[in-house]
Amino acid sequence: MAETTFSAGLLPDDNAEHVARAAEQASVRTRWALSLPSLLIIGIFGIVPLLVIVVYSFLGAAAYGGVEWRFSTDAYVGFLFQKDIFDDTLHFAPDYLQIYLRSFLFALGTTAICLLLGFPTAYFMATRPPAQRNYWVLLITIPFWSNLLVRTLAVMLIIRDEGLLNDGLIWAGAIQKPVIMLYTNFSIVLGLFYSYLPFMILPLYASLEKMDFRLVEAGFDLYATRGKVLRRIIMPLALPGIVAGCMLVFIPALGAYVTPLILGGGTHLMIGDLIGQQFGSGRNWPFGCAQALILMAFVLVTLTLYVRLSGGKVQQHG
Amino acid sequence: MHGQAPSIAPRVAAAGEAAISIERVSKSFGGGEDIVRAVDDVSLAIRKNEFFTLLGPSGCGKTTLLRLIAGFEHPTRGRLLLDGQDISALPPFKRPVNTVFQNYALFPHMTVAQNIGFGLEMLGKPRAEISATVDRMLKLVRMEELKNRRTSQISGGQQQRVALARALAPQPKVLLLDEPLSALDFKLRKDMQIELKRLQHETGITFVFVTHDQEEALTMSDRIAVMNKGKVLQIGSPRDIYDRPAERFVANFIGDTNFLDAELESFASGIGTVRLPSGARMNASLPVDAAVSNGKVSVVVRPEHARLTRDLASAALKGKLDTVVYFGTDTHYHLKLASGEPFMVRQQNTRDGAAAFAAGEDVGITLSDNAVQVLRD
Numbered sequence: 001m002a003e004t005t006f007s008a009g010l011l012p013d014d015n016a017e018h019v020a021r022a023a024e025q026a027s028v029r030t031r032w033a034l035s036l037p038s039l040l041i042i043g044i045f046g047i048v049p050l051l052v053i054v055v056y057s058f059l060g061a062a063a064y065g066g067v068e069w070r071f072s073t074d075a076y077v078g079f080l081f082q083k084d085i086f087d088d089t090l091h092f093a094p095d096y097l098q099i100y101l102r103s104f105l106f107a108l109g110t111t112a113i114c115l116l117l118g119f120p121t122a123y124f125m126a127t128r129p130p131a132q133r134n135y136w137v138l139l140i141t142i143p144f145w146s147n148l149l150v151r152t153l154a155v156m157l158i159i160r161d162e163g164l165l166n167d168g169l170i171w172a173g174a175i176q177k178p179v180i181m182l183y184t185n186f187s188i189v190l191g192l193f194y195s196y197l198p199f200m201i202l203p204l205y206a207s208l209e210k211m212d213f214r215l216v217e218a219g220f221d222l223y224a225t226r227g228k229v230l231r232r233i234i235m236p237l238a239l240p241g242i243v244a245g246c247m248l249v250f251i252p253a254l255g256a257y258v259t260p261l262i263l264g265g266g267t268h269l270m271i272g273d274l275i276g277q278q279f280g281s282g283r284n285w286p287f288g289c290a291q292a293l294i295l296m297a298f299v300l301v302t303l304t305l306y307v308r309l310s311g312g313k314v315q316q317h318g
Numbered sequence: 319m320h321g322q323a324p325s326i327a328p329r330v331a332a333a334g335e336a337a338i339s340i341e342r343v344s345k346s347f348g349g350g351e352d353i354v355r356a357v358d359d360v361s362l363a364i365r366k367n368e369f370f371t372l373l374g375p376s377g378c379g380k381t382t383l384l385r386l387i388a389g390f391e392h393p394t395r396g397r398l399l400l401d402g403q404d405i406s407a408l409p410p411f412k413r414p415v416n417t418v419f420q421n422y423a424l425f426p427h428m429t430v431a432q433n434i435g436f437g438l439e440m441l442g443k444p445r446a447e448i449s450a451t452v453d454r455m456l457k458l459v460r461m462e463e464l465k466n467r468r469t470s471q472i473s474g475g476q477q478q479r480v481a482l483a484r485a486l487a488p489q490p491k492v493l494l495l496d497e498p499l500s501a502l503d504f505k506l507r508k509d510m511q512i513e514l515k516r517l518q519h520e521t522g523i524t525f526v527f528v529t530h531d532q533e534e535a536l537t538m539s540d541r542i543a544v545m546n547k548g549k550v551l552q553i554g555s556p557r558d559i560y561d562r563p564a565e566r567f568v569a570n571f572i573g574d575t576n577f578l579d580a581e582l583e584s585f586a587s588g589i590g591t592v593r594l595p596s597g598a599r600m601n602a603s604l605p606v607d608a609a610v611s612n613g614k615v616s617v618v619v620r621p622e623h624a625r626l627t628r629d630l631a632s633a634a635l636k637g638k639l640d641t642v643v644y645f646g647t648d649t650h651y652h653l654k655l656a657s658g659e660p661f662m663v664r665q666q667n668t669r670d671g672a673a674a675f676a677a678g679e680d681v682g683i684t685l686s687d688n689a690v691q692v693l694r695d
């Protein structure tokens with residue numbers, strides 16, 4: 001090796017080229033070897049389960065859960081159509097689509113509320129003295145220390161008819177009889193908002209904290225009012241955080257399972273519950289798998305659109 | 319907010335009238351034990367169309383004073399007038415004053431042209447006017463070709479020019495510049511100094527310039543305010559500040575200086591007679607606006623206002639030459655006076671080198687008639 005390297009300097013080009021190519025091949029081999037563990041992890045935990053889901057979604061449902069090994073598109077057809085019990089004709093049945101639409105609206109609303117309340121919070125945190133900021137971050141992450149189920153049940157205890165909120169309001173004389181909040185759209189969005197708010201605040205904080213606040217002063221100096229500074233300087237510079245925060249809230253909110261289950265009381269189903277049902281009481285694994293894939297496709301399309309719209313702007317000042 | 323930068327009481331300006339009056343302004347940060355008096359009872363008047371410099375060491379309160387004018391800070395005490403109107407309570411976006419920030423603070427998500435047009439856009443100017451002004455500004459700072467670049471794609475010197483153009487575009491009454499040249503390398507800094515003077519001349523805008531570089535202050539300013547520890551020690555033309563420093567700090571901060579203890583024997587109308595340690599009597603200028611009394615005073619002599627001589631009899635001071643340092647254009651002679659104090663003489667070199675003195679020599683020092691300045695203490 002040492003010899004070839006040495007002669008490479010002396011002999012004509014083809015030899016030098018050969019040495020260079022060998023070195024490059026060696027480095028390519030090492031690179032592959034080094035990335036093998038991550039590739040394995042991606043393969044085993046990411047791609048294989050996905051393939052299982054894809055395969056299962058095209059199988060028949062067994063009567064008591066599980067699958068029958070025969071090719072079938074029933075799971076996908078059943079998403080949009082209902083088979084007439086008498087003559088086997090297909091009727092368009094938008095019940096499931098409605099669940100999708102509701103989930104989409106809930107997730108969108110949750111994202112909007114999280115952004116609306118998360119932005120001022122993150123801004124407040126980012127403008128504290130540096131020594132204080134870590135405590136604020138810690139405070140935001142404290143909810144993660146307890147289980148989502150427990151937290152959701154806590155929300156339920158607070159807003160139910162004899163809950164803390166209603167009792168308090170009645171005691172204060174603001175209302176005569178309890179306001180029904182639990183098992184409504186409100187309770188679901190409240191629960192989702194509460195669960196996912198930190199996922200909005202943290203990326204927003206990260207991008208606001210990096211921001212040079214002298215730019216804000218420059219804005220004020222150039223006759224921008226507070227609103228203009230927010231819209232023309234702070235928001236564009238926080239855009240990467242806004243995009244990340246919205247994705248981190250929207251995607252899990254769309255597929256949320258526990259929150260709508262507990263706070264919706266089973267009457268306001270979201271996609272996550274629909275999928276969950278198929279593996280439980282519904283005993284229709286292929287349908288559950290198909291739903292999971294449709295949800296994925298839905299997220300993919302939404303995200304592509306979203307990134308198209310906002311991503312271009314993010315890249316411009318990356 | 320249509321039209322000009324938010325205008326404040328349009329009045330006809332007489333030449334020499336104050337653009338900005340700072341009246342007994344103080345600004346403190348924190349409180350109790352840790353209180354920092356960043357600006358401490360400062361009063362000054364900045365004239366229209368003037369290149370006014372705040373000069374002082376780091377931490378003396380220059381930036382704070384500038385930020386008070388811009389509106390980013392509000393005075394703890396005192397008030398600020400712009401064109402005779404009290405602006406102390408106005409937010410920055412209502413003051414017809416623009417700033418060139420130390421780090422430029424260009425908007426990274428906008429192009430060069432968008433940066434320059436931002437102020438005009440915020441003032442609600444029509445699009446055509448903005449575009450025309452932006453082009454004029456680009457031309458003024460010689461940046462036409464880089465109009466559509468992102469600010470991250472241009473060099474430090476170019477960013478500096480964009481920052482200048484951005485601040486000049488809304489035609490402010492006063493332009494504030496916070497050490498705008500300190501990040502540039504030597505050559506570029508020299509070029510920009512000339513450029514800044516040209517811009518000030520062409521635009522006729524009042525410049526308030528902050529620097530800790532005494533040479534920069536001397537070469538560029540119409541007037542200089544020397545600051546230390548939140549206080550303004552002296553205000554005057556570069557010549558005044560250099561030739562007639564009012565106190566020890568000013569004399570020390572600007573240029574090389576010799577300090578001597580002397581005795582003021584008599585004085586009348588700005589001129590006094592001092593007795594130097596050597597016993598020689600000299601005429602001396604008195605501090606401009608401070609009362610003096612006969613007795614012990616400190617006086618300063620600039621090294622280039624003294625000359626060495628071998629004629630000891632006629633010399634005002636006598637001493638022994640310690641070291642001789644040759645600088646090409648001139649030579650620095652470091653002496654020890656008979657009274658024990660150090661003294662430096664700077665003498666221009668001539669081609670024939672006739673008057674060269676050597677270390678170890680006993681020499682005399684002659685002072686020109688108005689070389690001695692009495693300090694107020």
Ligand SMILES: Nc1ncnc2c1ncn2[C@@H]1O[C@H](COP(=O)(O)OP(=O)(O)O)[C@@H](O)[C@H]1O
Binds near residue numbers: 355375376
């Ligand atoms: N926002 C602030 N909070 C606390 N102290 C400050 C603040 N701004 C400036 N100071 C203090 O005020 C003094 C003057 O600062 P500054 O005006 O920046 O000086 P200069 O620009 O002359 O270097 C310094 O001691 C500085 O630490």
Ligand SMILES: [Mg+2]
Binds near residue numbers: 377380382
């Ligand atoms: Mg400063």
